[in-house]
Amino acid sequence: MKWFKQKSNIVVGILFLITCLSVLRKPIVYFPDSTGYLEVYLIRSAGYPMFLKLIQFIFGSYFEFGLIATQLLIGLASIYFFVKAIQKHFNIGLLLLTLLTIALLFPYYFNGRIANNVLSEALSYALYIAVITRFVNFFVKHEKKQLVLALPILFLLLTVRTQFFYLILVAILMIFWVLIKHKQWKSYRIILGLYMLLPIVTIFVDKTYHKIAHNHFVSTPWTGIHLAAPAYYVSDADDEAIFTDPEEKELFRKIHQQLVEEKLNITIPVNREVESLTSRYISNYTTVANKTIYKLSDAHFDSNLSENERFILVDSINKKMAFPLAMHNFKKWFKLYYGNVIFGFSSIEYLLLNVFILLFSLVMLFKRNDVLSRIISLLLLCSLGNVLAISIGIHAVFRYTFYNDWVIFLVVFLLLTYWGKYKKSEENNNKLHSESSVF
Template identity: 30%
Template sequence: MFKKPKITYKSSVEFIIYSLVLVYCIFQGAIYSPDSPSYINANSYRSAGYPIFVRAIKLIFQNYFDFFLVLIQAFLGLFAVYILVLKVERLLKLNFLLKLIFIGLLIFPFFAPLEVANNVTSEGLSYPMYLFFLAFSIDFLLNETRKSFLFLLASYTLLVLTRGQFLMLPIVIAIVYVFKYKATIFKRIFLTRLLVFLLAPLALVLLDKTYQQLKDGLFISTPFTYINASASALYVSEADDVYSFDNEDYQNIYKDCHTFLEENNWLMSSKERASYGDYYKDFHLNLGKICNLTLHQRGTEYYVNKGYPIEEASYQIEMAAKGMYPVLVKNNFNKWIHLNYSNFIHGFKSQFLFFLILAIMIFAAFKSIFNAHKYIYILLFLSALIISNGMAVALASHSIMRYLFYNYSLFFLIFVLIFKYIKDVRNS
């Protein structure tokens, strides 16, 4: 006979927390933002994951779409929280208070201002997938089971098809994996899994291109990557950079965009400021106007006027941004690197916190060279995740909560890990 699960005061408190969050989300209802229609309509610049997700729910539930979308997103998100908490609790043997704090940090995005379960945007799916990815990555790095490896890959695939900012996550795992299994890494099983991690981003790029081919007839990556990244390069650019382009279309687009930016005072040169921190604040406020309203909109119109269909015009301006980006960075590198550093630090809120996480990562990497404690490998993994995601966001866009909230709970975990590690070392 099966034993009935033991219901305790602590498990009852957790159940009540999850239930209250679920009820809160349901009563809030669906929230539509300016981005929502582009997901529902599967616009060419949206990755496959969320548009397919919302269309499937729309097809099944019809007029009850809003209710069931929120219900499914909330339930999926809370289940992901539960799974991650379960894995971390087993790793760190958290006491009840620490466990509640961790749960609180993980459910924070369900409330304002993010409201991930209610917003009809990709975070409703990407946040649960990221938590699943974390849970199965931790399990894999500690136990190296086939099941955790497969679940890790599955959650990564769904995550990247929803938000491309996480494309390079397997590289972080691969680095930690090499540190942990350095003595046996060339054995067949370890080498095979390492190669899977290294090749996974390429496989996802091909999968993304296949989706675009099936949807729009163009074998291309989802546009907007270089348009977003080019915003910082355009912000620091000068009018005479136009002479650095050999392509006539690029010259015409750049001249038009730079003139428009100059007229609207959306360039670094528009006003002298006291520091790069101040320049970043100006860039932060105007990024959408630079990449969306200017480069994307005016560039797409340029190619449409040349006779391209709208989908191909979007692709052409993405390729134009890809061509202009390295040239503008090279021409204005000093200004660009200072602006991006300010962008990166803005995501950490202080240089002290960044250098603290960097020091922890370096310490964990150094300790991992030797026969390290299991906590060291997870410290290396979590600190590398925080820094790599911060760098990816700073290079591609601006450091806002919407792109960075995924890792907020990891700061707490890192400090708990350090405390547990010190305690274990003292007791050994």
């Protein structure tokens, strides 16, 4: 065992060294969204802008190098502890451990090179892996302190990207599972209460941050646009009747008419050989949300208001209108949502594969409650939960879904390891049986 740990540390160290050389030789990359983080826009939540301010304070004129190096080191540390946790709990072989590490390192090489970007993904990916590590440690060993350690990391993650609110539900489900199995109700009351309070605390901190930074005690305004985009896309002209407020009626009329003119509405037929109603929405999401809903909503309000005040009003009115609009067209909205979920998993086959393995692992969890079923159930639940959460509004593109691309690799590795151990155990039993038969 000691030999294996030494070998695995050497292999992981080599992979990390190669990653460092690859990342550090590439320049930093700025995106249109980078400005919002660097200049602390109202529509950006606190986590990443404050992280950038800290890097600027520490590194000064060496900000770009400092940011790349820090984002990389935080990510590598999270990956290292996760890999070691899996090795500890399941004892996978050196080859599979190497492949798992490579899969976790993919975002630093391909599809974005997250450590080199001035975007929140690098920080949120590292924090996400750190939270999952604590969750795995808790669910396998039922060590309450692991949930306690996960709590501040999850809080930081939520200040960076709110899409991970579903992890609170995952934590609560794990706690209830342990409570049902071990009936330790009193010992988990405090930690259960803390996780239930976490959304309230996160929202309050977010509002307080905006009060200090922008003089407005509001949640980060942009959720309304995300929720309104699919609702407007599936609407028709008659939906104006569901709004009683004249201001809402007028705004709906403007936005719906503009989307129809741009052929970005579900009532406009598509060429089935080229695209589907869902793919048209996904490929034109920015036009629907930013260039149409936001711009027309912004122009709807008094131009004498400050930009931040209009942001807040735009978010508020669209958040208010999105729900009744979606419910009035629920079948069409759900069809779009389902298509967005499929897109998040790349294909219906891959989605069904994930769902099937999750259901199978849950059955095994109830029947056997072993390490294999616990880890697979947890990881696939988190993977599915992420896509289900973001697909409610945002188009499920790589930027929001890559966090769990490694999960299916680990599931396969765990199943291969389990099958290998099972076959070896079966061969040993057959050998013992044959030897006893001789005597």
